Structures are given as structure tokens and as C-alpha cells.
Amino acid sequence: MLGQGGDGRLAEAVAYFQQEIDAWLAESPEPHERLGALVQTMREQLRLVIIDLEEHDDAQVVFETLNSRGTPLEHADLIKNLLFRNAEHAGADAERLYKAYWSPFDQDEWRTEQTTGRITRSRLDVFLTYWLTMRTRREFTASALFKEFEHWLNSAATPMEEVFAELARYAEIYDRIDQHPLHGVEGRFLYRMKVMQTCTPMPLLLFLYGLDDAVLPTERRHHAIRAIDSYLVRRAILNLSSRDYNNVFRDLVTAASRQPACADEEIIKALSAMQGHHRQWPTDAEFRAALEQDPLYTRLYRHRVRILLEALEDELRTDHTEQLTVPVGEHLGAKLTIEHVMPQSRHDNWPPLDDDPYEGAARDELVHTLGNLTLVTAILNPALGNMAWDDKRQWLSEHSLLRLTHGTLLNPPPATEISGWASTWNEHRIHTRGAYLASLALSIWPSADELLATSALSGLDNR
Structure with a gap:
């Protein structure tokens, strides 16, 4: 308050209001009058409530009771209040516990909002829910976090120092997992x-x-x-x-x-x-059948198909493969899109086989199966469009670097005995490639x- 600086949330608050007041005064042609109005408002209109506690009054209980009458506190705030109340009752040094274990939880990174399911909560509330679930192995809703924590704390009879230390330790673990x-x-x-x-x-x-x-x-x-x-x-x-x-x-x-x-x-x-x-x-049989036969592109969310193709690409890479742009990570994943080799709209450039009595009707689902899918950049995808196979093969050969494309599409998959593999792209090749990729998936997810x-x-x- 004397303008001597300092660390922590209070110092940040002082600096914030100083900046806001300076900016607010700079907007006015009469800053002294505006400043006088602010001082008068602070002196005469701002009301402070002072509560004098008797010897046996509990400040933490008063805090919780007052806040229950207004804007609901986050569960993390109620848990913090509960922990420090119990620590004070146990005769522990609350200030030391705060500095040693809890202070990081009051930083912005733990107070950012996250959405899990349909519920948006602070990252700290989310972490405490995971930790308490691990600890109690009980089912509870997000709205019951504080009550469940209070029940566990009262029944566990764990020394308060150990509770604070465990929360801090698992918070570091959660950070490592998250990052x-x-x-x-x-x-x-x-x-x-x-x-x-x-x-x-x-x-x-x-x-x-x-x-x-x-x-x-x-x-x-x-x-x-x-x-x-x-x-x-x-x-x-x-x-x-x-x-x-x-x-x-x-x-x-x-x-x-x-x-x-x-x-x-x-x-x-x-x-x-x-x-x-x-x-x-x-x-294995159920997994293989879905991979080889199901129209995955239309049946699944796109992100599920994409992570399947990314994992197959990663599995096809070896120590001898150039590590260029391996398709993992959200940023790169956003740049790679799913490409149908035999297009969804294919009637002009992809006529049915001569001996096909159903005139290509079976292709309607086959084009969406794993054997007909690969990954390309978002720029290349629309350029390929409904190209005939000869043109599409040339474009993929010139622009794609993925093993998923070169090792199983432009060239036959290992141990595939089909002569002139790259001369055409048809039902037989889709089934053959799908069977190979399914076997690869079974090795990734055994x-x-x-x-x-x-x-x-x-x-x-x-x-």
C-alpha cells in the first residue's frame, strides 16, 4: 500500500488498480477533477464491514458462512478454507503450509477454466476431482466435490501436513501428464x-x-x-x-x-x-472386422479416423525413415486431412468393373473403409478432388511424404503378391490394403x- 512493491496476488491487485486509474485519468481533459471524484467516492461511498472475533470464534467458518450468502465459491476455495481451518485447529503453522504447498494453486494456471463433458470448471477443481476419485474410488458428481472431500478428510484422519504435501505432489504429477x-x-x-x-x-x-x-x-x-x-x-x-x-x-x-x-x-x-x-x-476378431469392413469415415467421428491413420503412419516409420513431419500433435493434425483414394463422387473417372453385375453399388460403403483412406495436407486435399487414378497417383507421388501413402498405396504393402499394383486402384486393392493396415493396427493396440x-x-x- 506504500508503493514499495512486493510479490503475490495482493501486490498484483495494487499494480492493476494503479494502471487502471492512470488510464482512466488520462482519458479526461480534467484529470484532477476526475481524481477528486474518485477520492470522494472512496471516502464517502465505499463501505467496509469489520467483524471483530471473540477468542473462540472461527475465522474460516465465518468466511465460509458469509460467502454462502452471495456468489458461490469454487469448490477449490471451499476445500482450501476447510484445510486451513483444520490446520489451525491442529496447531499447525498455516502461513508455512500455504507457502510450502498451497500457494501455486492460487496462480492463474490453476484457475483457468476447463470443460469436461458438459461442465466448465477451474483446472484446480478438475484436478481435485481426479485426485479424490483416485483416493476414495467413490462415484460423485462435480457439484458434490467439496462435500466428498470433507467426508474423506474427516474419515481419513490423515495429518494435515501430509494432506497438503500429497496434494502438492500429485499436482506436479498432473502437470507432467498434462504437458x-x-x-x-x-x-x-x-x-x-x-x-x-x-x-x-x-x-x-x-x-x-x-x-x-x-x-x-x-x-x-x-x-x-x-x-x-x-x-x-x-x-x-x-x-x-x-x-x-x-x-x-x-x-x-x-x-x-x-x-x-x-x-x-x-x-x-x-x-x-x-x-x-x-x-x-x-x-482381435471384432477389431479386425471393424477395420476391414466398416465404413469408418461415415460411422465414426472424424478425429477417431484421423488418430487411427496417424498411428498407422507412425508405426510404418523406422529408424531409417526421415523424421520430417510425423503426423502427431494437435497442430500438425489440423493440417492433415483424410483423403479418399477412390473418391466419394467417382462416377466420371472411376467406372465400375466390367464384370460387376451391381455396377459399383458395393463401392458406396467400400470407399469409406480403412483400405481406401490416407492422409494429405489440407491444401492438397481439394486439389486431388475426383481425379482419375493416374493423375491422383502422380500428385500423391510428387507431394506426399507419408509412409502410409508411399508404403501401402503407391507401392504394394509388404508380402503382397499383386503384379502391377500401381497400375490401377480398385476393390481388390482396397481390400488387400485394408487387411494389411488392420494387421498393423492389431500390433499397435494388442x-x-x-x-x-x-x-x-x-x-x-x-x-
């Missing part, structure tokens, strides 16, 4: 989670990343993430419901906590045992049996 580089097993999985707007696995991820490497080695954590990724992607490609995912991932936290040292195997076994349309892990076998072969089962 993980988009490469490797973890990065690709987290990217796909964001694209599919799937946040229900987060309590399980907090649990896995919260385990020390001495308890759960990195290889095992990666193994668990591959299982979760396979479960989510397989269900997404089959267009299965996500309505029960909250219960699924709470159950997985419970399963992983039974034997943290082999949490990956516990997760795989729990997932493979799930039954019913809303929970089951699709089999079944439970394969993952468990991999665990045994790699020595991950050594306790």
Missing part, C-alpha cells in the same frame, strides 16, 4: 486421449505415475498404458459407448492398488474380465493375451 511431450508410448496415448476428449482414465494415471519407479518400473507403467490405449481405441473404432468409463477406471485403480508392483498385469486382467456392451475389451505374453517374455513378471 507430456507428444512422442513415445505415453505421449501418443495422452495425445489420443486429448483428441478423443477422454478424461476418465486420469485418476488411474495419477495412481500409476504416483508410484515410485522402485515400486512400478517405467517398463511396467508403459505396459499398463498400452493396455489402456488398446482398450479405449478398440472400443472407439467399434463405436462402443463410453458411458460406464467412470466406473471402469475406478475399478482399475482398485485392481492396480492390490499389487502396485505389478499394476500393469492387474490392469490387463481386470480389463479382460470386463463383460457387457458398455465394458468389454473388443477381441489384445490382453498378447500383452500378458509380452510381459512374461520380456521379464516384466519378475517380482
Whole structure:
């Protein structure tokens, strides 16, 4: 207040009002009169309420009660108030606890709004919901966060210092997960989670990343993430419901906590045992059938098709491949669009086969299957349009750098014995390429049996 500077929210508020007042005065031709009016208003019209507390009054309770009569506080503010009230009752140094653990939560990065499902909340409220779900493994609505936290705090009987320290520790873990580089097993999985707007696995991820490497080695954590990724992607490609995912991932936290040292195997076994349309892990046969036969482009959200094609491109790359513009990440993904090799409107340049009694009617769904799709830049896509195959092949050859295009479209997929592959593009080639890409997808997102076998072969089962 003396203009000597300082750190923290209060100093920021003083600086803000100084700037606003300076700008407001500069707008007036008579700044002294305007300043006089402001001073008079502050002196005579501003009302301050002063509450004198008796020895046994609780300032935190008074704060909570007063605010309950006006604009509702965020759950994080109520939780903060509850924690510091309990800390003061326990005789702890509240100022030290604030500086050591809570102060980052009062920064803007934790107060920005996020949308999960249809609800918009602060990032801190979202994090606290994930953390409390991991801790309690109970189902509760977003509106019940504070009451659930209060119930847990009263029943857990955890020393307040430990509660503050644990929240700060898991907040750092949440930050690392949220900002993980988009490469490797973890990065690709987290990217796909964001694209599919799937946040229900987060309590399980907090649990896995919260385990020390001495308890759960990195290889095992990666193994668990591959299982979760396979479960989510397989269900997404089959267009299965996500309505029960909250219960699924709470159950997985419970399963992983039974034997943290082999949490990956516990997760795989729990997932493979799930039954019913809303929970089951699709089999290899079901996954392959959807990849080879379903008109994915029309049946699925575009972002699901795109992450499938991106993952296939990434899998086709090797250590010998130039690392130019690998199709991962939201920014690059926005530049790559889905291209139908045999166009959706194809009648002029793509006549049906001579021996086709149905005159190409089967193509109406076939053109939307995986075997006929690739990725191109947003600029190239409209240029290709409904081109005949010879022209389209030349354009793709000149402008595309993707292995998905060069390795399975312009050239035959490995072990494909079709002479003159590039001379034409027809139903037979679409089926052949689709079968190859489906096999590749099964290796990216393996079944439970394969993952468990991999665990045994790699020595991950050594306790």
C-alpha cells in the first residue's frame, strides 16, 4: 500500500488498480477533477464491514458462512478454507503450509477454466476431482466435490501436513501428464486421449505415475498404458459407448492398488474380465472386422479416423525413415486431412468393373473403409478432388511424404503378391490394403493375451 512493491496476488491487485486509474485519468481533459471524484467516492461511498472475533470464534467458518450468502465459491476455495481451518485447529503453522504447498494453486494456471463433458470448471477443481476419485474410488458428481472431500478428510484422519504435501505432489504429477511431450508410448496415448476428449482414465494415471519407479518400473507403467490405449481405441473404432468409463477406471485403480508392483498385469486382467456392451475389451476378431469392413469415415467421428491413420503412419516409420513431419500433435493434425483414394463422387473417372453385375453399388460403403483412406495436407486435399487414378497417383507421388501413402498405396504393402499394383486402384486393392493396415493396427493396440505374453517374455513378471 506504500508503493514499495512486493510479490503475490495482493501486490498484483495494487499494480492493476494503479494502471487502471492512470488510464482512466488520462482519458479526461480534467484529470484532477476526475481524481477528486474518485477520492470522494472512496471516502464517502465505499463501505467496509469489520467483524471483530471473540477468542473462540472461527475465522474460516465465518468466511465460509458469509460467502454462502452471495456468489458461490469454487469448490477449490471451499476445500482450501476447510484445510486451513483444520490446520489451525491442529496447531499447525498455516502461513508455512500455504507457502510450502498451497500457494501455486492460487496462480492463474490453476484457475483457468476447463470443460469436461458438459461442465466448465477451474483446472484446480478438475484436478481435485481426479485426485479424490483416485483416493476414495467413490462415484460423485462435480457439484458434490467439496462435500466428498470433507467426508474423506474427516474419515481419513490423515495429518494435515501430509494432506497438503500429497496434494502438492500429485499436482506436479498432473502437470507432467498434462504437458507430456507428444512422442513415445505415453505421449501418443495422452495425445489420443486429448483428441478423443477422454478424461476418465486420469485418476488411474495419477495412481500409476504416483508410484515410485522402485515400486512400478517405467517398463511396467508403459505396459499398463498400452493396455489402456488398446482398450479405449478398440472400443472407439467399434463405436462402443463410453458411458460406464467412470466406473471402469475406478475399478482399475482398485485392481492396480492390490499389487502396485505389478499394476500393469492387474490392469490387463481386470480389463479382460470386463463383460457387457458398455465394458468389454473388443477381441482381435471384432477389431479386425471393424477395420476391414466398416465404413469408418461415415460411422465414426472424424478425429477417431484421423488418430487411427496417424498411428498407422507412425508405426510404418523406422529408424531409417526421415523424421520430417510425423503426423502427431494437435497442430500438425489440423493440417492433415483424410483423403479418399477412390473418391466419394467417382462416377466420371472411376467406372465400375466390367464384370460387376451391381455396377459399383458395393463401392458406396467400400470407399469409406480403412483400405481406401490416407492422409494429405489440407491444401492438397481439394486439389486431388475426383481425379482419375493416374493423375491422383502422380500428385500423391510428387507431394506426399507419408509412409502410409508411399508404403501401402503407391507401392504394394509388404508380402503382397499383386503384379502391377500401381497400375490401377480398385476393390481388390482396397481390400488387400485394408487387411494389411488392420494387421498393423492389431500390433499397435494388442489384445490382453498378447500383452500378458509380452510381459512374461520380456521379464516384466519378475517380482
